[in-house]
Amino acid sequence: MATFLSPEACPTIKNILLLDSEGKRVAVKYYSDEWPTNSAKLAFEKSIFTKTQKMNARTEAEITMVDNNIIVYRFVQDLHFFVTGGDDENELILATVLQGFYDAVTILLRNNVDLREALENLDLILLCLDEIVDGGIVLETDGNVIASKVGSANADDGAPLSEQTITQALATAREHLTRSLLR
Numbered sequence: 001m002a003t004f005l006s007p008e009a010c011p012t013i014k015n016i017l018l019l020d021s022e023g024k025r026v027a028v029k030y031y032s033d034e035w036p037t038n039s040a041k042l043a044f045e046k047s048i049f050t051k052t053q054k055m056n057a058r059t060e061a062e063i064t065m066v067d068n069n070i071i072v073y074r075f076v077q078d079l080h081f082f083v084t085g086g087d088d089e090n091e092l093i094l095a096t097v098l099q100g101f102y103d104a105v106t107i108l109l110r111n112n113v114d115l116r117e118a119l120e121n122l123d124l125i126l127l128c129l130d131e132i133v134d135g136g137i138v139l140e141t142d143g144n145v146i147a148s149k150v151g152s153a154n155a156d157d158g159a160p161l162s163e164q165t166i167t168q169a170l171a172t173a174r175e176h177l178t179r180s181l182l183r
Contacts, residue, residue, distance in 0.1 A: 011093040012136040014069060016101060016129055017082040020115050023049035026079065027122060029129040031136035048073075048082060061095050072098045078115045081105075096141045097132060103143020104128045108150060124150055 014032040019025060023046055035041045048066050052073055055062055061074045065087070072094040073082045083098040085091075102113075108124045109117045118125060127150040131140055140146050 010137050011090060012085065013094070013097060013133045013138060014084040014086065014136065015082075016097070016133060017045060017048075017080075017084070018105075018118065018125065019045060019049055019080045019082070021078040021080070023053070023080075026115065026118055027125045027129065029126075029133070031133060048084075049080065052080070052082075061098055063091050063095070070094060074098060074102060076102065076113045079113060079118060093138065097138055100141035100143050100146060101128060101132055104132075104146035104150065107143060107147035 012031070014034060015028065015030045017025075018027040025045065028041070028045070030041060035044050044067070048064075048071055051066055052062070052064060052071070055064075055073075055075075058075050061072050064071050064073070068087045070085045070087060070089055070091055071082055072085075072091065073080065075081070081098055081102055083094050083101070085094045105118070105125055105128060106113050108128065109121060128146055131146045131149050133139060140149075
């Protein structure tokens with residue numbers, strides 16, 4: 001019997017996938033050993049992509065079952081968002097995780113959610129995944145909170161997100177150069 005604080009009582013996520021319109025990986029994170037090899041992971045990604053690609057999940061999340069796993073998914077332009085849980089997992093929790101991931105990515109990409117922007121800001125998307133789930137346990141589902149935690153690493157909020165890391169790198173280089181010249 002699962003007690004309130006036992007691991008069995010916590011909702012668990014098996015993976016979060018972000019694929020492009022051809023089913024290729026953009027950002028993926030697996031939390032389950034159900035797919036031990038990279039080829040098994042790629043085969044799973046292909047199977048869910050082929051099963052869902054003809055669906056119209058553009059306005060709201062859809063739910064399907066693949067290989068005894070519940071998959072909640074949503075498509076936005078040329079990106080496909082997926083969250084996978086076990087067959088005993090609550091679909092509403094999976095949908096909430098998906099919505100939090102989508103909202104955070106939308107905020108971080110400044111409402112320009114497409115493949116090009118996602119690839120240019122892949123580091124932010126991967127940080128989102130780390131903020132949402134850790135070891136399969138859901139940590140956060142509020143897109144605003146996730147985006148603010150990921151964005152807090154960026155010091156210059158006025159600059160576009162794609163240029164902030166360059167700005168920070170130049171500031172650090174300038175600081176090191178100044179220190180070396182003053183010695």
